[in-house]
Amino acid sequence: MKILVCIKHVPDMESRFRVNEAGNWYDERDLAFRLNEYDEFAVEQAVRVKEQLGGAADITILSIGPDRVIEAVKKGLAMGGDRGVHIKDDLVYQKDPWQVASVIAAFARDKNFDLVFTGMQSQDRGSAQIGAAAAELLDYACITTLVSFEISGDVVTARRELEGGMRGAVRFKLPAVVTCQLGLNTPRYPTLPNIMKAKQKELLTFPIADFLNVESLAETEKMYPPERKGRGLVLEGDVNELADKLASILKEKAPALR
Numbered sequence: 001m002k003i004l005v006c007i008k009h010v011p012d013m014e015s016r017f018r019v020n021e022a023g024n025w026y027d028e029r030d031l032a033f034r035l036n037e038y039d040e041f042a043v044e045q046a047v048r049v050k051e052q053l054g055g056a057a058d059i060t061i062l063s064i065g066p067d068r069v070i071e072a073v074k075k076g077l078a079m080g081g082d083r084g085v086h087i088k089d090d091l092v093y094q095k096d097p098w099q100v101a102s103v104i105a106a107f108a109r110d111k112n113f114d115l116v117f118t119g120m121q122s123q124d125r126g127s128a129q130i131g132a133a134a135a136e137l138l139d140y141a142c143i144t145t146l147v148s149f150e151i152s153g154d155v156v157t158a159r160r161e162l163e164g165g166m167r168g169a170v171r172f173k174l175p176a177v178v179t180c181q182l183g184l185n186t187p188r189y190p191t192l193p194n195i196m197k198a199k200q201k202e203l204l205t206f207p208i209a210d211f212l213n214v215e216s217l218a219e220t221e222k223m224y225p226p227e228r229k230g231r232g233l234v235l236e237g238d239v240n241e242l243a244d245k246l247a248s249i250l251k252e253k254a255p256a257l258r
Contacts, residue, residue: 038119
């Protein structure tokens with residue numbers, strides 16, 4: 001079985017974000033980056049499938065972006081991936097989800113992957129579109145927001161999270177693209193021996209131009225934080241006095257809140 005796992009290197013969400021000088025993305029300087037949380041579930045599930053098949057699966061870890069994304073690829077390799085692929089693109093943030101999915105599909109199209117795993121969404125952009133778009137381009141089945149996964153032969157039985165906390169059961173045949181949600185599994189921590197082994201695994205780098213016509217791209221024109229609509233009010237003092245003060249403020253503000 002051939003498995004592709006698509007991952008993204010994203011900023012730590014505890015970071016303090018600033019818009020860059022061009023005004024079209026966040027400033028990456030002084031930010032700490034990590035493997036996207038949802039993508040960790042994707043890597044873990046791919047490795048579990050390989051373990052279930054007794055090692056009879058080959059896992060490729062793919063990431064698109066500048067040189068720093070190699071760090072995320074190496075983590076995927078240390079978790080159990082067999083080879084890494086870095087599609088080098090210093091301006092990946094300027095591309096919309098369809099364009100990123102087009103790169104993935106162009107890479108995967110002639111390689112006969114049985115399963116393509118992605119995270120449900122990235123923590124920085126949060127579009128939740130790339131997995132579904134890649135499936136459309138590859139003409140694969142697409143199942144999103146998985147919270148359970150069982151494979152038997154070329155048939156997968158899974159559960160997916162729906163709106164309102166509901167869950168739905170699905171059964172589908174391979175090939176397929178699946179996106180992974182919180183609760184699907186518990187990602188493993190790479191051990192030191194596996195981190196060392198990852199350094200010896202194959203890591204291929206390709207330019208973005210090999211997979212996408214870079215002369216016909218949509219571009220992000222402007223990015224900006226939402227306008228502040230007001231400031232919070234901190235009340236201090238005795239609890240009984242605070243209750244009266246809060247009631248008075250709510251009465252005063254009530255007409256403006258309607």
